[in-house]
């Protein structure tokens with residue numbers, strides 16, 4: 150099966166290339182750029198010197214003739230425009246940006262400050278939280294790949310909400326931290342070395358665009374959900390997300406019960422690794438891999454559960470989950486091309 154990547158020169162695009170080069174079924178047919186067509190991929194990306202591919206311009210019709218799937222690894226506001234052109238063609242679309250995730254166009258415009266994609270396409274797009282939406286993903290024409298923070302958060306919260314231990318009044322607090330590659334390839338005044346080295350920053354306080362995405366999915370599991378508190382921090386490391394979450398449960402529980410619950414829920418989901426009792430994950434243990442590792446603790450004093458969830462933002466939070474979704478969509482093993490150990494140390 151042939152695949153193409155739009156936004157191939159970005160961090161998400163290059164991570165797609167890294168995994169797709171070792172995929173048993175998918176073959177990269179073309180790589181696309183909005184600004185560098187005609188140039189070789191390796192010219193500005195020395196780590197890909199072994200690849201001789203030339204970057205091509207973005208022509209949806211030509212892409213659909215070559216490929217079965219196109220990955221859009223482009224900034225927000227791009228796929229909302231491109232998607233109409235692809236929607237008339239015989240090709241599946243997996244969008245890594247936030248453009249197809251929010252079901253209400255007004256919500257998208259409110260949080261992303263950009264025009265939304267056409268409503269009928271948003272309605273048709275399937276939210277690609279791979280562990281939780283496989284049946285819909287199998288039939289999708291457009292997949293909205295989840296955001297990095299929502300992936301870490303939702304995988305950690307899901308068992309409590311789907312198994313009835315937490316409900317509308319769970320008073321969810323998510324305290325999340327990310328490595329700097331989460332902000333993409335272009336340097337900025339916030340992310341350049343002297344700003345980030347030996348520094349730790351909170352950003353987008355109570356304004357992050359992933360708030361409505363997390364609330365939307367939690368609301369599907371628990372109707373009437375009260376607004377959540379979600380804040381994000383930048384950490385001076387390249388990759389990794391840790392979401393530390395506090396959830397009020399609706400009855401007394403124990404660590405043994407919680408561990409059993411999480412293990413049962415994720416029994417057939419090889420990318421989610423529930424930690425042993427009293428162990429909590431760190432970002433390095435998932436570095437470069439598609440794993441999401443989760444640690445859980447019940448605080449008897451407060452009646453709250455603490456859940457710690459870690460992913461690699463570029464893999465499970467972006468390219469890895471996108472390939473996992475492509476595998477599900479094409480009826481392959483969901484682990485195809487993704488079953489590698491984290492890079493350690």
Ligand SMILES: NC(=O)C1=CN([C@@H]2O[C@H](COP(=O)(O)OP(=O)(O)OC[C@H]3O[C@@H](n4cnc5c(N)ncnc54)[C@H](OP(=O)(O)O)[C@@H]3O)[C@@H](O)[C@H]2O)C=CC1
Nearest residue numbers: 156158159160161182183184222223224246331333334462
């Ligand atoms: N970084 C991360 O951890 C995560 C990112 N995402 C999302 O994935 C998407 C890609 O992110 P990331 O790879 O980090 O971003 P980057 O900024 O690293 O790369 C984006 C790429 O998109 C291309 N691009 C820029 N403008 C346009 C345009 N107008 N039309 C078409 N292509 C364009 C650029 O390449 P060129 O100039 O060659 O066209 C660029 O290399 C974003 O929507 C991001 O929010 C989601 C989860 C995690």
Ligand SMILES: CC(=O)N[C@@H](CCC(=O)OP(=O)(O)O)C(=O)O
Nearest residue numbers: 246247296297327328331332358
């Ligand atoms: C560290 C960092 O800056 N991370 C980015 C993640 C962006 C992203 O993935 O945005 P969408 O999912 O909405 O496309 C941020 O917090 O905005």
